[in-house]
Each structure stands twice: as C-alpha cells, then as structure tokens.
Amino acid sequence: xxSLLIALQFLTVLPVKIKGEIEDADFxxxxxxxxxxxxxIGLVLAGCYSFLGFLPELVRLALVLIISMIASxxxxxxxxxxxxxxxxxxxxxxKILEIMRDPHVGTMGIIGIFSILLLKxxxxxxxxxxxxxxxxxxxxxFSRCVQVISCYFGYARQEGKARNFISxxxxxxxxxxxxxxFSVLTLLFGVNGILLATVSLxxxxxxxxxxKRKISGMTGDTIGAASEIAEVSMLFFALIIxx
Numbered sequence: 001x002x003s004l005l006i007a008l009q010f011l012t013v014l015p016v017k018i019k020g021e022i023e024d025a026d027f028x029x030x031x032x033x034x035x036x037x038x039x040x041i042g043l044v045l046a047g048c049y050s051f052l053g054f055l056p057e058l059v060r061l062a063l064v065l066i067i068s069m070i071a072s073x074x075x076x077x078x079x080x081x082x083x084x085x086x087x088x089x090x091x092x093x094x095k096i097l098e099i100m101r102d103p104h105v106g107t108m109g110i111i112g113i114f115s116i117l118l119l120k121x122x123x124x125x126x127x128x129x130x131x132x133x134x135x136x137x138x139x140x141x142f143s144r145c146v147q148v149i150s151c152y153f154g155y156a157r158q159e160g161k162a163r164n165f166i167s168x169x170x171x172x173x174x175x176x177x178x179x180x181x182f183s184v185l186t187l188l189f190g191v192n193g194i195l196l197a198t199v200s201l202x203x204x205x206x207x208x209x210x211x212k213r214k215i216s217g218m219t220g221d222t223i224g225a226a227s228e229i230a231e232v233s234m235l236f237f238a239l240i241i242x243x
Contacts, residue, residue: 003029004036010165011037011144013073028168031148032176038144039184041071042137049136061124064136065117076143079224080116081109083211086221093215097157100221116228123235127243134188135238139231142197145181146204146230147223148174153208154217162220189242196241200233 002018007030009016048067052060069077086100088108099106105113124132152174155166185193204226211222218226 002026004033006030007033007037012041012071024164024168027164028170028173031151031165031169031173034144034148035141035177035181035184038140038142039137041068041140044071045136045140046133049133057129058125061121061132065121065124068140075220076224076227077113077116079221080228081105081113082221083225084112085109087211087214093156096215097219100219116232119232120235123232123239127235127239131238131242135235138185138188138193138196138238139234141181141184142200142234143227143230145177146201147227148177149201149204150208150218150223150226153212156211156215156217156219156222162218162223166218192242196234196237199237199241200230203233204230 002020002022003026005016005018006022006026008014009018010030011034045064045068049060049064052063055063082100082102082105085102085106085108086096089095089099089106124135127135148169151162151166151169152171155163157163182194182197185197187193189196207226207229208218208222211218211226215222
C-alpha cells in the first residue's frame, strides 16, 4: 500500500499523506503501480469527456487536455520543455544538465510545449469520435509505462527527485508494468492494441537512447519528456492504425 501511495503522490496533484518511514526499496516497488495510476487518470479524463458532452467537440477536447495537465501538475510538460532547452543549447553533458536545471523556460522550451500540445489536440480532433474514450484511457497508461522503462537506463545526475526510483528499479516492476499495460490496451483495442503499443514505443525508445548517448542516463526531466513523446506517438499511430 505504501508503494501505491508513493506512486499516487509522485504522479498526481492529490494531497497524499504517507504514514511511517519510507524505505529506498519502496520507491522501486512504486514503479509497478505507475501504469495503474495512469489508468486512474485515464478514467478521470474519459469521465470528464463524457460529462462535457453538452459542449462543442473542440472545446470539450481542449478542456480534457487541460485537465490532463492539471492532474499531473504539468510536470511532464515541464520536463519536456527543459529537455528541449537543454539538448538544443547544450553541447556537453554538464551544460545540458545545467540548462535543464534552470527554472526558467527558454525559447525552445516554449516552442516545444506549444508544438506537442498542438499535435495532441489536432490528432484528437482528427481520430474517429468513437475512439476518443479508449485513447483517453490508453494514453496515460502507456506513457506511465514508458516512464518505468526510462528508469532502467541509469541516472545522469548525482542527486535529484528521480534518483530514488531509478536506483531502486528492479526487472520485476518492469515486467509487471508491461503486462498490465499490454493487457489494458488489448482490452481497449483487441489485438490491434498490442501492435499499437509496440509501434508507439519506438519513438520513445529512440529518444531514450539519444538521451543515454548524450548525458549517460536519464533525469526527471527526460523521463517526463519520454512520457510526452509516448502519448503523442500513441495518438499518431492510433490515427494511422485504427483510424
């Protein structure tokens, strides 16, 4: 239960209070619950979309995207923006990490946020309406699974919020996350769900490999960026494969 609460506290804005002492291993065990938290977020998004049915479709989808950002505190978009700034302006590992730690958002970060939100919105508008509820549930499940995968590529800093998760990552949590995610996608899309997840995983893995090569590991920012890339990839390939 403690590991579940850690995942809930880390991935959402809910004011979760954890009683008792938290051990380092609890962070590793929490990774197994990441896709489950994604499922809870997805169900909230699907519920909001259904509830807002009285609104025009464009307004409805815009509000759902805003709610998805609020649910996670916008930290994944923030990580994506910092990654855009860091890898665009930095040449060395030290400079990239320094730029990503800067609390100010640069030009490339702003462009990155605008571009990825525009892409998400335009694809959601373009997919068949009958698929939207399924995609709203599938996206956060898949992206949180990608966060778990990212934790197995080492940590690029000496300290930071993501360090405990990465240092305590165990193959068991990865296996549980993958099985849960592929099961959910199969329930939502049938056999096509396995194909969709596999293809959507490729851009995220390419990004993770790029980060690993540039700074020798992941950070909280790059994990957030990988999560955002995973969501856009799933939407894009759903439009092609299922649309």
